[in-house]
Amino acid sequence: MKDGVCLRRAVNLIDEIDFEDYGERHAFNDIYETLLRELQSAGKQGEYYTPRALTAFITSKVAPKLGERIADFACGTGGFLVDAIKYLRLQVKTTEDNAILQNSIIGIEKKQLPYMLCTTNLLLNDISDPQIIHGNSLERNVREYRDDEKVSVVLMNPPYGGNEQSSILNNFPADLRDSETADLFMIEILYRLKREGRVGIILPDGFLFGTDNSKVAIKKKLLEECNLHTVVRLCGSVFTPYTSIATNLLFFDKTGPTKETWFYRFDLPEGYKAFSKTKPLTLEHMKVIDEWWDNRVEIKDEKEDESLTDTYKSKKYTINEIISNGYNLDLCGFPHKEEIILEPEELIQNYEQERTKLNKAIDDKLAVIMQMLREG
Structure with a gap:
């Protein structure tokens, strides 16, 4: 200007x-949401703009109630918090209810720019004094949290792929320490969640199938202290164009240990090869999960050959099955097509055959065009 x-x-x-x-x-x-979505800085250092279809879906399934404290310990620009506000606002009937809503939302953000954007986002959604803290959630010793500092609902897409300094790792029990940021946030949640509390979180595949000592210890603690009732497997293009890392939705509550867990694979919609910037994930796409959520049934994949092992799009696994699997939660995943590795001579022969077919198809098409031109 x-x-x-x-x-x-x-x-x-x-x-x-x-x-x-x-x-x-x-x-x-x-307008503000559009600006946030178009931020060119999104996707750096393991932090990505979370599709609003995901934040809205997760919030609806966790179903926060007015009077509960709702938190996001790595809130970014505040997508989850805004959806929580919208969900709670439907429950507001009086000025007293509105006052309760004003003090229900808590966010913590480490980076300066997202912190400012989140604060503005909440102001635009009529939170007069946003309780957004500029700091690192992981800097506090998790064993020091008092009951009055715990929360009833956690909605999160923690940063992943990053590593924390050794001074941060000292804030966590030795057997659970893991340099992966997303794993540390999972530990943070387990210590900060109230009894009967509920969580909806997005985590990368690495958490599910990780078998190193700390990852197994974290999953063991999760299953022993919480009820991990649902895992939704997402395809890798959900976060396009920021990353192709495959992610998962985990839903659990602190009502008792896990007895069984439902897994559901969210396949790409018909006609889609991948989600993209021009064809993003929408709430309409999430309806198939909604339908399954309320009527959970086992769905077996079709097999090309009866000799192949059974695989599932949806299945319930007991805690004993999960334990016997070494706490590997990589279940109902996306099928991996086996690649046949050919000998060089055979590979060259195949290429030559394909080239011959392609050349013939081109020649046939050219002949048709030439004939049309002569007749014209």
């Missing part, structure tokens, strides 16, 4: 907005 005339025009446009009008004020929500 080095040009004074342009600045004056911008001021005049802003002056026309009625900030007291509820509709106009809330139009900023959509």
